[in-house]
Amino acid sequence: MALTPEQYMRISAYLSGNASKQERKELEAWRKAALANEHQFLEAERIWNHSGKKLTWPDADVNSHWDELRRRIDLEAGTKQVFLWPHRNIIWKAAAGLVLLATLTYVLFWKRSSEVNLHSGNAVAMVYLPDSTQVWLNLNSSLSYDPKAFGKTNRHTKLSGEGYFNVRPAQNNPFTVNTRNTAIRVLGTSFNVKEEGNERVNVTVAEGTVQFSPADSSKQKSIQVNANEVAIWKADEPLEKSKNTESQYAAWRKKNNPVYEKEVQHPATYITPKFNWRKNAINQSVIYGTLTSSALLADYRNIHLRVTYTKNNGTASSAMFTISPVLKAGSTLDFERRLLDFFADTKSLDVEVVSAEVVQ
Amino acid sequence: MQETNYEEFETLFRLHHKELINLAYNLLRDKDAAKDVVQEVFFKLWKNKSELTFGEKIKHYLFKATAHTALNHLRLQNRLSTLDESTKEHLVAPTDREEVSYKELEIKVREAIDHLPPRCKAIYILSRHEGLKYQEIADTLHLSLKTVENQMGIALEKLRQELKPFLSLEFLSLGILLAGLTLLYYFL
Numbered sequence: 001m002a003l004t005p006e007q008y009m010r011i012s013a014y015l016s017g018n019a020s021k022q023e024r025k026e027l028e029a030w031r032k033a034a035l036a037n038e039h040q041f042l043e044a045e046r047i048w049n050h051s052g053k054k055l056t057w058p059d060a061d062v063n064s065h066w067d068e069l070r071r072r073i074d075l076e077a078g079t080k081q082v083f084l085w086p087h088r089n090i091i092w093k094a095a096a097g098l099v100l101l102a103t104l105t106y107v108l109f110w111k112r113s114s115e116v117n118l119h120s121g122n123a124v125a126m127v128y129l130p131d132s133t134q135v136w137l138n139l140n141s142s143l144s145y146d147p148k149a150f151g152k153t154n155r156h157t158k159l160s161g162e163g164y165f166n167v168r169p170a171q172n173n174p175f176t177v178n179t180r181n182t183a184i185r186v187l188g189t190s191f192n193v194k195e196e197g198n199e200r201v202n203v204t205v206a207e208g209t210v211q212f213s214p215a216d217s218s219k220q221k222s223i224q225v226n227a228n229e230v231a232i233w234k235a236d237e238p239l240e241k242s243k244n245t246e247s248q249y250a251a252w253r254k255k256n257n258p259v260y261e262k263e264v265q266h267p268a269t270y271i272t273p274k275f276n277w278r279k280n281a282i283n284q285s286v287i288y289g290t291l292t293s294s295a296l297l298a299d300y301r302n303i304h305l306r307v308t309y310t311k312n313n314g315t316a317s318s319a320m321f322t323i324s325p326v327l328k329a330g331s332t333l334d335f336e337r338r339l340l341d342f343f344a345d346t347k348s349l350d351v352e353v354v355s356a357e358v359v360q
Numbered sequence: 361m362q363e364t365n366y367e368e369f370e371t372l373f374r375l376h377h378k379e380l381i382n383l384a385y386n387l388l389r390d391k392d393a394a395k396d397v398v399q400e401v402f403f404k405l406w407k408n409k410s411e412l413t414f415g416e417k418i419k420h421y422l423f424k425a426t427a428h429t430a431l432n433h434l435r436l437q438n439r440l441s442t443l444d445e446s447t448k449e450h451l452v453a454p455t456d457r458e459e460v461s462y463k464e465l466e467i468k469v470r471e472a473i474d475h476l477p478p479r480c481k482a483i484y485i486l487s488r489h490e491g492l493k494y495q496e497i498a499d500t501l502h503l504s505l506k507t508v509e510n511q512m513g514i515a516l517e518k519l520r521q522e523l524k525p526f527l528s529l530e531f532l533s534l535g536i537l538l539a540g541l542t543l544l545y546y547f548l
Contacts, residue, residue: 003517015516057381057394060382072403
């Protein structure tokens with residue numbers, strides 16, 4: 001009952017619509033010639049009919065794929081222009097064109113170096129440097145560094161505009177931020193640098209200590225700035241230092257920041273519960289676990305949890321709980337709650353975050 | 361004009377991404393490989409952009425480049441694995457039906473297709489799923505028409521061999537039915 005390769009070719013050409021009129025006639029005659037032929041044809045047809053299902057990937061993330069491609073193109077280009085604003089949508093189209101033009105003129109002054117220039121453009125952006133230092137850039141600010149040298153014996157960066165730095169501590173690897181007119185040197189700390197043209201630079205320290213000096217260090221020695229202090233450089237004046245009274249100095253990170261907007265609108269996306277449960281001595285379900293925040297800036301409180309539990313007979317009930325303590329951005333909180341299911345034979349239980357308030 | 365090309369290029373990418381990812385994924389059944397293939401295609405396009413014009417032809421070019429690059433990847437793939445649960449969820453019919461249900465046989469057929477040699481598999485999929493004519497397949501994969509014809513025959517033969525156990529039972533009854541009908545014909 002075996003078919004020859006030629007016969008398989010003719011059948012597949014017929015089934016796929018690639019057979020000529022003559023070939024179709026010949027095949028149909030062959031089919032009628034013997035029952036065995038018809039049987040074989042039908043088997044082949046059955047296979048053909050059942051092989052139509054395509055594999056698809058409907059939730060392929062075009063945004064992250066585009067980011068990867070863009071990075072590869074930038075690397076190839078050599079100047080490594082990195083645009084940090086969020087994924088393109090209609091809103092950014094016009095702005096993007098303008099900023100691209102502006103940046104391009106700016107870029108023409110850079111030689112083909114291996115320097116990386118990060119521009120924030122029309123939104124607040126956050127990046128991690130190769131040493132895991134976290135940097136927020138305000139609108140139209142930029143940060144640059146040499147990826148080849150960064151982290152080897154020092155971590156040297158140049159800032160234009162305003163940035164907030166969470167520097168990862170690293171022994172014998174000082175982190176420096178140079179603006180046009182000042183130099184800042186740290187070992188591991190959080191601080192805000194605000195440059196106003198050629199007139200003024202403010203450095204406010206949140207945690208840790210920095211050394212602050214004019215770019216031309218022959219003019220004046222550096223001063224040490226500690227937590228909750230602010231140091232100011234002004235053109236042609238000595239450096240000043242005082243206690244910081246401006247508590248909102250880093251609040252700019254929450255404005256014009258689409259990522260922060262999302263953290264505010266959809267807290268449930270950023271809070272992940274992990275839990276376990278057991279019945280205690282009086283047959284109450286005790287739920288205990290943690291809530292972890294993956295938010296970068298938003299601090300949450302009064303987190304509303306919904307617990308859905310099903311009894312042995314299949315019926316489901318739910319209960320709402322509020323976890324009041326503050327869950328700071330990126331941290332974890334413990335919680336424990338008890339259900340009022342003394343008389344129920346609870347068989348399974350699920351916890352989900354419904355909403356939360358954002359600490360302003 | 362460097363910057364206009366960049367924007368146009370991104371628009372092009374976003375416009376064709378879904379179709380090309382699905383084509384690559386259908387051929388390779390590997391999400392990472394599919395992503396790499398599409399990236400390679402567009403990266404090459406970017407590097408050669410001075411030689412190409414963005415027009416209706418670009419869609420054609422992208423399709424062929426993706427199929428061709430996927431075939432190269434297929435040749436490097438040595439794994440033969442069965443479909444896992446997540447893959448089963450995304451089997452859809454080539455028409456616009458939002459098809460989700462599937463039969464055992466269809467899964468078995470799909471597995472058998474994935475067991476075909478690389479060139480053979482690519483040709484079969486382009487014919488059966490993308491509806492390309494033999495000559496179009498030959499152009500896309502840079503093969504001769506004769507090769508495509510041969511390989512289609514080989515595909516059917518190999519599929520039939522692998523699927524025999526799943527077809528025979530069903531045909532026992534069909535065979536009886538046909539025999540019965542033929543007998544009836546002779547007696548009437």
